[in-house]
Amino acid sequence: MGEIKWDIRRGAQIYRVIYNSRLKNWISTGKIKRGETMVWRSGFSGWRKPEELPELAPFFESWEKHSLSGEDGGIEPIKLKEQVVPQQKQIRNILIIDDEKDLCLLLSDALNAKGYHVATANTKREGMICLKKASPDLVFLDLKLPDGNGINILSAIRRLCPETIAIIISAYGGEESRKKAMKNGARGFIDKPFTESDILKRIMLFRKGKMV
Known part of the structure; x- marks a missing residue:
């Protein structure tokens, strides 16, 4: 049947x-x-x-x-919205902007081992220099930096490299912070502490073109 x-x-x-x-x-x-x-x-x-x-x-x-007999006619099908097949996103170059140097080191080692090219920055100033030097495919960004707020970097990402995906990594994941980050262009939010698996899964979702 x-x-x-x-x-x-x-x-x-x-x-x-x-x-x-x-x-x-x-x-x-x-x-x-x-x-x-x-x-x-x-x-x-x-x-x-x-x-x-x-x-x-x-x-x-x-x-x-x-x-079933191959004839036209009968019931008029409802017109459905065309299904959009997610377009895969190429992610090779990743920038990590976080003031925790140990976290940057561990995360960059893990991502390098998976074949990604990783740059790190520990301040807002360093992050801006990296953004201007080369447009990364993906940025992991902390909201609280020694010399400024990560929200300002989100605005710069939209202006300098609009194709770049920005994901917030922060221990300050309150509802207000999330809303503000998303409003300024963030595509995701990962709460600290997180695991290597959390990061890799999120990258894979974006590579497959799936929204997070």
């Missing part, structure tokens, strides 16, 4: 979002046969047949008659 994952909240409209090409593909690959009654599974009611819900019967009959 062909199985359709059915969300009970959408009710009778489920078959309006199944495109003709998908049904034909199921037939051509032998997943279902012409004239075979389709069934679907609901997490609320288990296995159900279309005839058990009268409001669905016309949709099955229409698709059996028109779509």
Whole structure:
């Protein structure tokens, strides 16, 4: 039997979002046969047949008659928004701006071992110099620096290298700080203390083009 994952909240409209090409593909690959009654599974009611819900019967009959036979007509599919495939982001050059020198050293060693090119800065001034010298793909930025606030660096990143991803790493992760950082261009927030795994997972998400 062909199985359709059915969300009970959408009710009778489920078959309006199944495109003709998908049904034909199921037939051509032998997943279902012409004239075979389709069934679907609901997490609320288990296995159900279309005839058990009268409001669905016309949709099955229409698709059996028109779509499965290769004819046009029948039910007009709902126009769905085109699914956007995440575009992978190349991340090679990483800049760490944090006043904790030991943290910078350990994190840069871990990232270098994974093949990334890593630069570090321990002050706002050093961070700005690094940004102007070369546009990194990714910046890990602490909010509290000896000579200034990391929020100001976020503004500089947007101005100097708008394609750069900025992620905040901070022990001061209050709601207000997060909102302010995101408003100024941060794409994520990692609370201290964190592990090497936390950093690598976040990098991988951005490399796959997934928002965090």
